[in-house]
Amino acid sequence: MQETHISLAHGNGGRYMRELIDELFARHLANEFLDTTVDAARIVLDSGYDPFVTTDGFTVKPLEFPGGNIGSLAVHGTINDLSVAGAVPRYLTLNAFIEEGLEVAQLERIVSSIGVAAREANVLVVAGDTKVVARGEGGGLYLATTGVGLRDTRVDLGMHRIQAGDAILVSGAIGDHGTAVLLAREQFGLRGEVKSDSTSVFTIAQALLKAGGLHFMRDPTRGGLASVANEIVAVSGHGVRLHEPSVPIQAPVRSVCEMLGYDPYYLACEGRLLAVVEAGRAASALSAMRATAGGEASAIIGRIEGAQRHVVLETELGGERILEELEDDPLPRIC
Amino acid sequence: MQETHISLAHGNGGRYMRELIDELFARHLANEFLDTTVDAARIVLDSGYDPFVTTDGFTVKPLEFPGGNIGSLAVHGTINDLSVAGAVPRYLTLNAFIEEGLEVAQLERIVSSIGVAAREANVLVVAGDTKVVARGEGGGLYLATTGVGLRDTRVDLGMHRIQAGDAILVSGAIGDHGTAVLLAREQFGLRGEVKSDSTSVFTIAQALLKAGGLHFMRDPTRGGLASVANEIVAVSGHGVRLHEPSVPIQAPVRSVCEMLGYDPYYLACEGRLLAVVEAGRAASALSAMRATAGGEASAIIGRIEGAQRHVVLETELGGERILEELEDDPLPRIC
Numbered sequence A, B: 001m002q003e004t005h006i007s008l009a010h011g012n013g014g015r016y017m018r019e020l021i022d023e024l025f026a027r028h029l030a031n032e033f034l035d036t037t038v039d040a041a042r043i044v045l046d047s048g049y050d051p052f053v054t055t056d057g058f059t060v061k062p063l064e065f066p067g068g069n070i071g072s073l074a075v076h077g078t079i080n081d082l083s084v085a086g087a088v089p090r091y092l093t094l095n096a097f098i099e100e101g102l103e104v105a106q107l108e109r110i111v112s113s114i115g116v117a118a119r120e121a122n123v124l125v126v127a128g129d130t131k132v133v134a135r136g137e138g139g140g141l142y143l144a145t146t147g148v149g150l151r152d153t154r155v156d157l158g159m160h161r162i163q164a165g166d167a168i169l170v171s172g173a174i175g176d177h178g179t180a181v182l183l184a185r186e187q188f189g190l191r192g193e194v195k196s197d198s199t200s201v202f203t204i205a206q207a208l209l210k211a212g213g214l215h216f217m218r219d220p221t222r223g224g225l226a227s228v229a230n231e232i233v234a235v236s237g238h239g240v241r242l243h244e245p246s247v248p249i250q251a252p253v254r255s256v257c258e259m260l261g262y263d264p265y266y267l268a269c270e271g272r273l274l275a276v277v278e279a280g281r282a283a284s285a286l287s288a289m290r291a292t293a294g295g296e297a298s299a300i301i302g303r304i305e306g307a308q309r310h311v312v313l314e315t316e317l318g319g320e321r322i323l324e325e326l327e328d329d330p331l332p333r334i335c
Helices: A015-029 A070-084 A104-121 A176-184 A202-211 A224-236 A251-260 A279-290 B015-029 B070-084 B104-120 B176-184 B202-211 B224-236 B251-260 B279-290
Strands: A049-058 A088-099 A124-133 A141-152 A167-170 A214-218 A239-243 A274-277 A299-305 A311-314 A320-322 B049-058 B088-099 B124-133 B141-152 B167-170 B214-218 B239-243 B274-277 B299-305 B311-314 B320-322
Touching: A015 A088, A015 A104, A015 A124, A049 A070, A049 B088, A049 B141, A070 A088, A070 A104, A070 A141, A070 A202, A070 A214, A088 A104, A088 A202, A088 B049, A088 B141, A104 A124, A124 B141, A141 B049, A141 B088, A141 B124, A141 B141, A167 A279, A176 A251, A202 A214, A202 A274, A202 A279, A214 A224, A224 A239, A224 A274, A224 A311, A274 A279, A279 A299, B015 B088, B015 B104, B015 B124, B049 B070, B070 B088, B070 B104, B070 B141, B070 B202, B070 B214, B088 B104, B088 B202, B104 B124, B167 B279, B176 B251, B202 B214, B202 B274, B202 B279, B214 B224, B224 B239, B224 B274, B224 B311, B274 B279, B279 B299
Parallel strands: A049 B124, A088 A124, A124 B049, A239 A311, B088 B124, B239 B311
Antiparallel strands: A049 A141, A088 A141, A167 A274, A167 A299, A214 A274, A239 A299, A311 A320, B049 B141, B088 B141, B167 B274, B167 B299, B214 B274, B239 B299, B311 B320
16 A cells, blocks of 8 residues: 555545555465455364354554554454463454554554464454544554454363362463553653563463363453452452462562552553462462463462452551452553 | 443443443343353354354444444444355354443443344344543444354355356345435434435345355445445456446435435445346346345346456446446445
8 A cells, every 4th residue: 555644545445445454454464264355254163172252352552562562462362361261262353443644654563463463373363344433533543353262172161160279370470561551651751661461371371271270260451460359259259368479560560550659450461361270289280380481470379268258468568458349440541 | 330421430340341341231232152251252153064254343423323323233234244155143242442421321222222133133242342442532432343153064155156147136225324324414414314224134145045046245335336346346357237227226315415426336235235146047036035024125236247347337328337446435434
């Protein structure tokens, strides 16, 4: 395409739209299943597995941040939802809502990142759609992705399997993504020392499945670790007790949060996995996680309790703090 | 939920978001596969069929218009893409990008319409995500839907099957949706006499599959009939000749287009189906279409030609007009 910026004509169903789709999107996302001339894409799903679907919207601001951009984030977010369900991600569909005036070069960097992240995760983008909205009716670019994956029919994971006494593990430091996005926003005037943790957790999830004793996995994105813990309490009916000194938090994340008044327990991660594992298998699960690339900083951070219905954080000083369910918005458009 | 308008807190991963999802979305879309506490939904796909996926974004303005709203439009658009591929729609995923300040009552009307349209089409919404963007960064509500369907493995449809001499049929009047949306925009100061044609074309598509001789189907949405015809020319390498007096166009659509300078051949339909059928089977295909509810006004409107590489419209006065590929945007945010 010749144009340097997206115009409304790129959304009208005519030549400009065809060029945008063929010369930008399809070029970076090409695979044997992607055909821009069909209404629906045929996919192949091996028999003997349970198919899983998941979907996510992405509105992060700024569109590019240290450690990733909205494109890599969308791929990671979607394959992570399949991964923590115990499935192997196979196919993605992609929707792009593009604001008039977006620089084509920036769009191309983002779509290129989608292609790279998809290839790294061994998933194929098989269908897509683009819409252009007028200046002032969008945030540059919003993405929506749907993922299809396959899970071994013998796997049973979920909130229903969580029991009192289970150990809670996390695959790395929390709050990196939220902090990186925060720092990337110009109005704070701070330089970004922290990179987003945006990445695939698929390898870690598979290692946990093999290690055994696994009851539940989740990626703590919007609302962070505290929100996942509160959801466990709300759905499973068990309490959650976290041991603050064991929770990995990077020093710069800690100091940025102190400076700006944020609580790292509520900040999004986009490449971390929280696992609930049978107590007797916690040590071997931890070893399995630490043996994966990206899981080296994994830690046992707490346990499931039967006696109470809160998320309790045992502080370094021996006190206790309740991590309440989030009421106000700490950081809009973070994912 | 207690609130009358959407706030940023409805997007933060905490209590407000949970209430929005559980009390508004899940209430209207409830089915045995939808579980708001999981990351990915297990679906069941009967063996012996080819799975198909499709995805679409929706940005129509205004959000509600005579004959439908962005919610029913999203369901119809997605199941129609599966239907014209010859598949039976089974599952949907739904993404909602909601602008801060949207009236909750309006959102509820729209989500309710999604539920009604899905039930009518016998599809289940199995996964969803909501994001809230700040005032001035959205158009009220954008939706993205992905559909999963199943097709008989023996079906072979597509541009590759189109041959010179094939008949072109359409299932009803063209341009109704585009015109209805146009009239619903206040700035034109015209009353809406035209209703959107937004509906499912599944029954018509299945009737055509049974009738035999079917080579290709498409729903002429963005860019209208002229854009589908131009895509046939570009991809199949054959010409398209349309017979203007045979193309069904409602009188009010025609007069609105004349008044405002739009060409109905480029205006979106959201419930029409264009079919390319073997010449000898055109009459029986037409009968099959006319026998369906919603297909009563079906017509044979033209034929595929080998000799030229354009879309030619034979006018009522015996002249010829080339329907060029769309260059400029006739009507943004129409779907």
